[in-house]
Amino acid sequence: MTLKAISAPRLFDGNNYHHNCALVWQEDQIVSILPMSELPNEIEHQHFPNGIIAPGFIDIQVNGGGDVMFNNDITAQGMETICRAHRQHGTAYLLPTLISSTPQNIQAALNATEQAIAESVAGVLGVHLEGPWLNKDKKGAHDANLFYAPSSDQLEQFQWPTQGKVLVTAAVENIDSSALKWMKKHGIILSCGHSNAKAAQLTEEKLSLVDGFTHLFNAMSPFEGREPGVVGTALNTDHSWCSIITDGIHVHPQSFVLAHKAKPQGKLLIVTDAMATLGSKTNQFVLDGETIKVVDNKLVNSNGSLAGAHIGMDQSVANVIKWGIEEDEALRMASTYPAQAINCNDLGLLEPHFRAAATVLDDNYQTQAVVVDGYLYQ
Numbered sequence: 001m002t003l004k005a006i007s008a009p010r011l012f013d014g015n016n017y018h019h020n021c022a023l024v025w026q027e028d029q030i031v032s033i034l035p036m037s038e039l040p041n042e043i044e045h046q047h048f049p050n051g052i053i054a055p056g057f058i059d060i061q062v063n064g065g066g067d068v069m070f071n072n073d074i075t076a077q078g079m080e081t082i083c084r085a086h087r088q089h090g091t092a093y094l095l096p097t098l099i100s101s102t103p104q105n106i107q108a109a110l111n112a113t114e115q116a117i118a119e120s121v122a123g124v125l126g127v128h129l130e131g132p133w134l135n136k137d138k139k140g141a142h143d144a145n146l147f148y149a150p151s152s153d154q155l156e157q158f159q160w161p162t163q164g165k166v167l168v169t170a171a172v173e174n175i176d177s178s179a180l181k182w183m184k185k186h187g188i189i190l191s192c193g194h195s196n197a198k199a200a201q202l203t204e205e206k207l208s209l210v211d212g213f214t215h216l217f218n219a220m221s222p223f224e225g226r227e228p229g230v231v232g233t234a235l236n237t238d239h240s241w242c243s244i245i246t247d248g249i250h251v252h253p254q255s256f257v258l259a260h261k262a263k264p265q266g267k268l269l270i271v272t273d274a275m276a277t278l279g280s281k282t283n284q285f286v287l288d289g290e291t292i293k294v295v296d297n298k299l300v301n302s303n304g305s306l307a308g309a310h311i312g313m314d315q316s317v318a319n320v321i322k323w324g325i326e327e328d329e330a331l332r333m334a335s336t337y338p339a340q341a342i343n344c345n346d347l348g349l350l351e352p353h354f355r356a357a358a359t360v361l362d363d364n365y366q367t368q369a370v371v372v373d374g375y376l377y378q
């Protein structure tokens with residue numbers, strides 16, 4: 001079996017830094033981190049003369065990329081195109097994310113996930129269903145006509161994938177505890193989002209079922225002195241993670257820094273919420289019959305409402321470092337923490353027996369290469 005390696009002046013394994021070292025792997029598994037001087041001669045080796053090797057970035061909220069919106073191409077091939085586009089921006093793995101759609105399209109997304117994982121499509125970890133189980137008062141760019149509160153029986157009728165992760169974003173205030181429990185029992189990761197809940201509606205029982213909160217601050221009831229809303233509850237619920245969009249447009253840098261202070265370490269993680277325009281030649285796409293365009297780096301619909309982000313993981317990491325977060329923590333927010341959030345126990349660290357997955361950045365945090373399941377893409 002051939003050993004493969006990449007090296008760079010700096011390597012961050014998720015816990016510690018190594019200097020002038022190489023990441024060595026065989027097939028799709030990490031073997032070791034070795035000083036470059038100790039690399040065996042016969043090894044297939046690529047050296048990057050500048051920058052840093054980090055655990056492969058994982059983005060748990062990706063609506064599209066490379067001119068494909070997952071909602072408009074709900075297939076394993078659509079997922080593949082999206083993953084390829086995001087690799088150019090440092091993302092090794094992602095959850096293709098279906099924006100609120102019909103039950104038929106939800107089933108198509110679940111089938112595409114099953115197929116993509118069976119065919120080992122590089123980068124697909126599962127699927128994220130963002131709705132249609134949302135609150136119409138926080139609909140964002142979703143079509144509120146599609147929203148409903150599912151019963152356990154309705155959930156039972158879908159054919160769920162047998163492999164891969166399923167993340168569901170739901171407005172938990174509208175959904176019966178029995179349906180939320182059904183999700184948990186079936187291994188679904190539950191995130192509260194597009195929610196207008198008052199703090200009192202997020203009962204202890206419901207919160208115990210909530211793994212996370214989707215795109216903190218965006219499309220959720222705000223934090224106020226007399227009413228903590230979803231934002232206050234998200235910040236104050238230690239066992240739950242919060243995902244956050246760090247394009248500097250969706251969330252003010254100060255709000256980001258405050259959230260980072262409030263959450264326990266490991267519970268704030270970066271998502272892009274990227275759309276078809278990332279890694280594409282065009283600057284617009286159609287969602288539910290409506291044209292969405294990039295204007296001044298913002299994605300907006302015809303009313304001027306924000307409709308997803310036009311950013312990759314690499315720039316998202318660069319931004320939070322610029323806002324004062326230490327480099328090691330910023331890198332973990334894009335790799336280690338999202339891996340933990342969706343229970344991927346063999347990703348998020350560069351350690352022996354973990355999956356061979358890495359992101360190589362230059363000194364300005366732009367992507368040089370990505371390793372996915374032992375394949376080097378550059």
Ligand SMILES: [Zn+2]
Pocket residue numbers: 130140194215219
């Ligand atoms: Zn959303």
